[in-house]
Amino acid sequence: MPTKMPSPSIRIPIELLTQTSFSQFGTVIENPAHSPLPRSQLGPLPTTVSANQGSALKILDVTHMSNLYSLAPSKKPAKAVMNMFVCAPRDLRPHEPSESMPSSWGDLDFDEDDYSNADRELFDVRILERHPFTTQTFIPMGLSGQERHTQYLVIVAPTLPASSSRLHTGRPPPYPTPQPKKKKNGIKDIFARARPSPFTNENAPPPSQFSRLHPSARPKGPGLPDLKNIRAFIATGNQAVTYGAGTWHAPMVVIGARPIDFVVVQFANGVGIEDCQEIELETGKTADEGIVVMVDSDSSGKVQVKAGVGSVKANL
Template identity: 35%
Template structure:
């Protein structure tokens, strides 16, 4: 269980479209820079930084491919008098990878908004926050122990983005981010590329919060979500 921050602001975020320019502060939004009528080309799109040499343990890293099978997340309904019903997603935890970039590539998401049967394609929600470098925050563990989190998330500058088919995302090393969120009628599978060295606190750091971050997703059913429940599965393959 991630340690829960003892103090954090209550936030409501309105997501914006994912684009290279809007996401540049947090990493790389990946989409083809080339025209569709160009048949063959190679173009550099995203760095894959490996800074594990700077980690306290000195343990070397390796490149790792992981598949994340992400089912549509449960949304919260918001009702108000004389207003259409809205939906929100509550983010309860952020994580970061201090020494590596991490890329999420959807493998089965069409770049068309609708597929052959007319069903809306899912989208994915990206929630990120900068790091407060050199600062600390206090948090409580499951056992009630108070601990210090170094370089905590800057929640006041958190942002949310909507990614679609034909896009991928690379989180820069140290960027705080929510676990991947899928909105829509079905599961989306992501190939995840990163470096790991097997030292827990060097591979991944987490921070949770009580109230969390509220992402306003607009009117109910905007992203075509159906009730679909299932596990989140990870399978890993070494390069």
């Protein structure tokens, strides 16, 4: 059974999925030429080279894959796996007025008059999961970047410090990370570190094995999700997404008329609790509805962006 966590009453506006806005959670895989953002807002472009006898453009290093299973308690090695998820459209409920404030966007005015030309529905976030020792890449198949009737949401949350876990659940972190074993040192080793040779650096501390990883791919620790800073992004068929190792996220949420096939690439070692960990969100005693994503659509069914870059009735 998943660990349960009380949920505050929060309504979340939808943001445009860009590499800049998503960087703390993972990477966005897309051809910059198809981005809805102007060139000035794209940030550094990936390196490209000519390929296939000049008939193709090869875009290098589009995502960051990590295998951190050496940190897993079982020490069972993992292998790269590729699966397919056929994700059906999610059920949305009709919009109802609420006093809930959007997470991370409390300074914005989400007045009801702003949505007079939009059809608003609500998606209830009831479960979050993470893969603590591996990145996970979702690649949509058969979905046009111009599709107006089927899109998907990417819902993510930062990780709280482990010390906050007891405050939320009344017990220690549900998924502890093993402490590194301390090396037993002899007298010779102690003195060697105290007076290192000026001609070598063999006694200098080795660089962290994670220092070369993209920040989103480094271990997140055993903490619970930070529900007050949960965010929701809308993605097009031109975009794939990689969740960083240990990133809390909702299972894929398809919005619209038809299912989407996703090819999913990750590492796994077959130990259930090490491959996937889940948190079930329970509406708190003082909360009205829990965590809700506000899904606003125009007359054609296209989801509208209501926060961040490209917000306020922007079309994807």
